[in-house]
Amino acid sequence: MDGSPILEIRDLACRLGERLILRGINLDVREGETIVLLGRSGCGKTTLLKCVNGLIPLAGGEIRFEGRSTAEWDLIRLRRRMGYVIQDAGLFPHWTVAANVGLVPQLEEWEPARIEERVHFLLRTVGLPPGEFGPRYPRQLSGGQKQRVGIARALAADPPLLLLDEPFAALDPITRFELQKQFLALRETVRKTALFVTHDVREALMVATRIVLLKEGMIDLIATRDEFLAARSAEAQAFLAGLEEEWRKQDESAPRG
Amino acid sequence: MSRRLAAEIATLTLEHLWLVLIAIGVAALIAVPGAIALTRRPAWRRWVLGLANILQTIPSLALFGFLLPLPVIGGIGRHTAIVALCVYALLPILRNTLLGILGVDAGVLESAVAMGMTRNQILWRVELPLAVPAILAGLRIATVATIGTATIAAAIGAGGLGVFIFRGIATVDTSVVLAGAVPAALMALLADEGLEWIEKRLSRA
């Protein structure tokens, strides 16, 4: 791992319409880190990912990716170097699962045989047998299967940075837990750098190397797991209180004796 | 029905079909790229659609009348009829293509941008394929209408099934009118059903 960050965010501000959605965002992401962006609904998590991906122009500040300001990047190239798992999957309805997953390699003009091999590998990795799921269309998938396809698609061209927007939301707890474990295993094998958005504190604690807590468009705190568990900020306390509540309920409902 | 009448029905039906096919083909070649251009230029939309709308409201006989004295596109014969039929076919194709492209889900478009597709790739691989059902619906509406309007083309010597209708009116002979009207109606029905079938097939894929 080299010392220089793969992604640097400096004094970022972002405006949508009249409203200032994000302000004063400063963050360095180093290779191999999984940074979890945690925050309540509407705090600006998706907006931050879109800024990084160049989908929304900045109102102030700077984002540097691989040492170069995004203002200098060709946006097409930039986006193909970031695998983006879009909230609610965002699959192309008129393409098969295989075509969806193979999109970026295809745009990058890989050999067809290599694309097919890659697509099969990725579908197996996210737990979808390629023979069965490759030829299907997105509307023939369940919500959870769509999200898996979204993850496979983001990984397709082996991008140095992954942007994951609530990739495991809207899943039943068992499937979610399975995918979370798969994500951790995947991270061991491919050592990806990731910006991972969630509003689920338990998920944050499970996958994060560092947690960035967002509150109303600003960074409330940046903490490792242990630091977060001991954090004093009101927002962190609010998230942790939810967690304790959950644990207490589980204890009560657990069978005794 | 005499052999000669049957043969004439066949000839005029073919003529009619050609008029319609050429007119729709040319109209589509203008309207589809036009609609694509309009998706990129919102400011022009109102004007272009307004113009197409006004053209649509000109009664067909009057339009043939306007075209007759014009050089190149006017005069007696087939090409004048084709120009007029084209004008009528423009609006439905233009409007449907435009609505089809603009109707593509915003999330899907954003996802295409986020994946690093270029503007042209988005047009050819996402917007147009997803607009195909709407474009086909426009073609269907235009075709059915054109089959009807084309009967009037006989008035300026363009041939087609209108020949029977005008002859029947002149000789006050209903059976001759029917010899033109029935095949035209059947053609319209077949076109409607056929194109609808294709539309359904494609949107199921």
Ligand SMILES: Nc1ncnc2c1ncn2[C@@H]1O[C@H](COP(=O)(O)OP(=O)(O)OP(=O)(O)O)[C@@H](O)[C@H]1O
């Ligand atoms: N196009 C837009 N114009 C104006 N405001 C917007 C726009 N899109 C989002 N917003 C607002 O920006 C804020 C941040 O939205 P964002 O989608 O980033 O939230 P989020 O943290 O991802 O929430 P969630 O967890 O619900 O996905 C919200 O208050 C939202 O209402």
Ligand SMILES: [Mg+2]
């Ligand atoms: Mg969001």
